[in-house]
Amino acid sequence: MSEVKVPEMGESIMEGTIAKWHVKEGDRVNQGDVLAELETDKVNIEISAEESGVIEQLLSKEGETVQVGETIGRIGSGKGSAAVSAPAATPASVPVESKPAAVQAAPTPAVEAASSDSSSSYAASPGARKLARERGIDLGQVQSQDPMGRIRQEDIQAHGTKPAAAPSAAVPSVQKAQPAVSAATADPTKPAERRKMSRRRVTIANRLVEAQRTAAMLTTFNEVDMTAILDLRKRRKDAFKEKHDIGLGFMSFFTRAVIGALKAFPLLNAEIQGDEIVVKQYYDIGIAVSAKEGLVVPVVRDADRLSFAGIEKQIADLAGKARSNSLALSDLQGGTFTITNGGVFGSLLSTPILNAPQVGILGMHKIQLRPVAIDETRMENRPMMYVALSYDHRIVDGSEAVRFLVTLKNLLEDPEALLLEV
Incomplete structure (x- = not known):
């Protein structure tokens, strides 16, 4: 057997x-x-x-x-x-x-239920989980000393000096959640559908809230005149497709521009570990992809070493895996900076949330014709895109964030410069 x-x-x-x-x-x-x-x-x-x-x-x-x-x-x-x-x-x-x-029949069912329900939301070692179960400790009440937020045995042991505190804290949190649910579904005469959140959706929700809770997150904005990129794509797309068997999209331009800007402002390619800043000297760029189960961020490895065609092929491959639910863990781990494109859904402007432990994320948006002053006497309708940079103000100053976006804007408005800057 x-x-x-x-x-x-x-x-x-x-x-x-x-x-x-x-x-x-x-x-x-x-x-x-x-x-x-x-x-x-x-x-x-x-x-x-x-x-x-x-x-x-x-x-x-x-x-x-x-x-x-x-x-x-x-x-x-x-x-x-x-x-x-x-x-x-x-x-x-x-x-x-x-x-x-069996747990529900125990003297403290609400506490144990809270621990069981919340355990899936926290990264913890098997030893830590076992020790927490033995001591009746809710992982949600444990303070992790790990920079990545993982809960380890020593965290449980440190928390275990006050074993009675976790139950008293956990019970009200469960009880308080009930009225909100009841109030939202109080009218049985009106149609409603109750769906259980998938594990991935719960994780996405927890990570987004955690990012907002732990980072000093700010967002700065700029706009990019997409005329040069659109003209270049129009002139080169057929030859590019014929040579590389892949379309020339916007993501390769933005990925290359992001890398150029990261090289100029390396703190946006870093992360915080305790009281240290780890500045990464490689460029693994996460590309947010919408899949059936929710947003995932597969990573284009060593993107600075890839050509436009190489970037487009990797993005297409990762997006296909995401939509067919065949991504491997290695496809999702270790990004240094993230790009998300809400413009494909029609978003004109948004403030993206950091993908922790990264300290920077770029939001792309819809390209829209807008009147632009070319000089003091002339106006033209130009294809414009708002871009947003959310950053962790703990290590990135506002001036750096603004100059990062200006550098990005300049590179995108002069696409030939991308070949020299990256």
């Missing part, structure tokens, strides 16, 4: 949710067959059979949260009555599946 376990998924991912079982008890499977789909904070992962046999037990249900290394099923040989007798022969598996019910 072999156990089906939740695989290691990267340092920052310690748990996931069973999104779908592709098999049921009694099914015969071959080695390599996909057994289940696991939804994590960042990507969906397929769990495959490590050997051939018959599914004897499925220990976790769809929608349940499971930890890395946890056994979620068993595969047996399927000979004789093994498949039938296996559940009775392994009573130890019952408490694992019924643990939530």
